[in-house]
Amino acid sequence: MDRRRFLFGTGLTVAGMALTLRSQAQAQVQTPDTAAAAPNDLSSWQNVRAQFAISPDHINMSGFFLASHPRPVREAIDNYRRALDDDPFDVVEKVEFGSRLRVERAVAEYLGGKAEEVALTDSTTMGLALIYHGLTFKKGQEILTTAHDHYAQHESIRLAAARSGATVRKIKLFDDYQSISADEIVSRIRKAISPATRVVGVTWVHSSSGLRLPIRRIADAIAEANAKRGDADRVLLVVDGVHGLGAVDETVAQMGADFFAAGTHKWIFGPRGTGIIWAKSENWKLLRPVIPSFADGPYGAWMEGRSLGETEAQWVSPGGFHSFEHRWALPAAFAFHREIGRARVAERIQTLNSMAKEALAKMPHVRVHTPRDPELSAGLICFDVEGMKPEAVVEKLLAKKVIASQSPYATSHPRLSPSLLNDEKEVEQTLGYVRAMA
Ligand SMILES: Cc1ncc(COP(=O)(O)O)c(C=O)c1O
Structure with missing residues (x-):
């Protein structure tokens, strides 16, 4: 949406404003992330390693903790930062409001989904909180999670349950590390689902043990349980995917999760302070946004005094101005992965x-x-x-x-x-x- 025109009161419709800006943006705005992703010999691991400015004095065996930006991401951030420092008003208007879904498209391409299925967040933690606080629970409904998840998931559940009145139950997926098996994990989840269960919240790759869960099989077990349930009681699978995304080659949109949250500042090597939520189009209506988004839908409805329909993904992306140079540079990280393969x-x-x-x-x-x-x-x-x-x-x-x-x-x-x-x-x-x- 063209906030400048809004500020100057031209009286254009929201759709008209967006259209004007979109064509202006296409003509004028450079896309440094695309430029930065250009020729790069990433055929050897040595060359890939050389893209990172990480200190050579140490062997870094904790790269997953928080990304060191690889060269294309650093350059994209620098270019956007320079442009923002030069003229924040113009650049935000063009890049943020004038080329909607550009970042979401890059995310969706990697996830195997659609841009309209992606919300942008700052982290896994923010994504999980938006999901659990966005869901509504009927009296007596339960969130079933496991004993192995990260603080970010457990605490999102605890805080959201305290507000919604949902109950919470934690189960163990294995008794000791030596006895871990995919069959046992799936069977324990299948058995633990009760008539009250509305959500199953799990972690794709546990940072407590390194275990990777068979999400597809868990989703299949949940689908069986759902065969006998109506829409309002359907069990929803929420996945903290942060240590799988960019570390293993699975197509997230086909893993069977109902809601998938991840930071893109770990294995994806995206800009620090970036993350995503992915959900199938039909699931977004189950969330009530928690933080006002600056998406055209809700903003336009507010300006024109209209009421809003069912929630869309972009309405869940928290609004307010952000460290835009980081958010806008996220496509460069996905391009980097694509280039390496x-x-x-x-x-x-x-x-x-x-x-x-x-x-x-x-x-x-x-x-x-x-x-x-x-x-x-x-x-x-x-x-x-x-x-x-x-x-x-x-x-x-x-x-x-x-x-x-x-x-x-x-x-x-x-x-x-x-x-x-x-x-x-x-x-x-x-x-x-x-x-x-x-
Ligand atoms: C499993 C898991 N989930 C969530 C987080 C928090 O991630 P973020 O910094 O993206 O919120 C971590 C931290 O490393 C983690 O290990």
């Missing part, structure tokens, strides 16, 4: 992680908690070293200039995360330091 990215992460897990499993003083099966794992490895506290393991590695992390859960483990920021030599070196802890 998303299957190649997933394969690389799997290769390095399998290599590390196999070697760790052979060390008598180490217990690996993450499944060795690549179908049940992704890019995170949790383990324990006999006789050592997790923080001691992390500190010892840091003394050797290896950045590891400790899982932020009640039961905590040291974590390694071989990624595109590493190569085989770095993995070997890290393994050598763990081996020496015997």
Whole structure:
């Protein structure tokens, strides 16, 4: 929507204003993210690694924590920042209001869905909060979640349930790390769904253990339960997908989730402070927006005193002005993945992680908690070293200039995360330091 015309009171209709601006935007606005994604030899992992400005003084085995921006993303952000510093009013009008859905389109292409199915957020945490607070619950309805999810999901559920009156139940998907199986996980969820269950909230890749859940199979089990239910009682599958998105090559829009939230500032290497919610078109009407969006629909309705129809994805993207240079540069991150090849990215992460897990499993003083099966794992490895506290393991590695992390859960483990920021030599070196802890 053309806020400038609105401010100057030309009296144009909302649709007319948007149209005028869209054609102006196409003519005048540079798209630095496209320019930055141009020629780049990403055929070797060394070249991919060279796109990151991350310090070469350390081996970074915690790349998943928060992205270091690769070159195309840095350049896109810089270009947009310069343009914003030059003329914030004009640039926001053109890029934000004049080319609607540009960022959502890039996200949707990667997810295998449609731009109209994507809301933009700042993080996984924000996405989960918007989903759980946006859903309505009938008296007695329940949110079923697991004991293994991140604070962001549990706390979103707790806060939303306190407002809506929904009840909350947590189940374990396995009793110990050695007994994890896809069949058992699916069976436990199937059995736990009760007539009161309205939502099943799970995490695609657990940052507590590195376990990757079989989301497609969980969705199928939920679909069976839903066969006997009406629309208002249908069980909805909410997925925290942050450590799967960009780490494994699955098409999110076909995994069977009803709502999928993820930050794009971890494995996607998107700008820090970016994230998404994806849901099928027909599911968006189930959410009540929590934060006013600046989308044409609600803004136009407010200006013209109209009431609004069913919620659309864009109405859930929180409005207000943002750190736009970051949000607008998100397509550059997806272009970066496309250029490397998303299957190649997933394969690389799997290769390095399998290599590390196999070697760790052979060390008598180490217990690996993450499944060795690549179908049940992704890019995170949790383990324990006999006789050592997790923080001691992390500190010892840091003394050797290896950045590891400790899982932020009640039961905590040291974590390694071989990624595109590493190569085989770095993995070997890290393994050598763990081996020496015997
Ligand atoms: C499983 C999981 N979900 C959510 C988050 C929070 O992510 P964000 O910073 O995108 O909110 C984390 C943090 O790393 C996480 O491990």
